[in-house]
Amino acid sequence: MNQAAMNPSAGANGARANPAGAADAGASAPLLEVRDLSTGYGHVAVLEKVSLSVAPRQIVTVLGGNGAGKSTLLKAISGLLPVPAGAVTFAGADISNRKPAQIVDRGLLHVAEGRRLFSRRRPRSASC
DSSP states (O other), X not given: OOTGGGOTTBOTTSOBOOOTTOTTGGGSOOSEEEEEEEEEETTEEEXXXXXXXXXXTOOOOOOOOTTXXXXXXXXXXXXXXXXXXXXXXXXXXXXXXXXXXXXXXXXXXXXXXXXXXXXXXXXXXXXX
């Protein structure tokens, strides 16, 4: 995976951007930081030296084509995949290779999307 593709604060020329609403992003320590993360599935390397930093109240989007490593990145951050190289910190604590339940207990949660997790349930009406 291309390292620049996973750097949400780098522009096309590598210059750092300041997303809307993140004016104070540099004033505090990152809430989530991924440094030089490498992981994959068995002997198949998917991510190599991926880094990103998310400040409190900052919104970051990870974009990429099919097979680019987006889900692999989220699984590694969430503890669903091992992190053989690099580090993941959340709220100042190293969560690399922690069990998913330990990561959830710290307040970081991986929410799967678009997989019909509750296909037998119907939405409850919000009206009274």
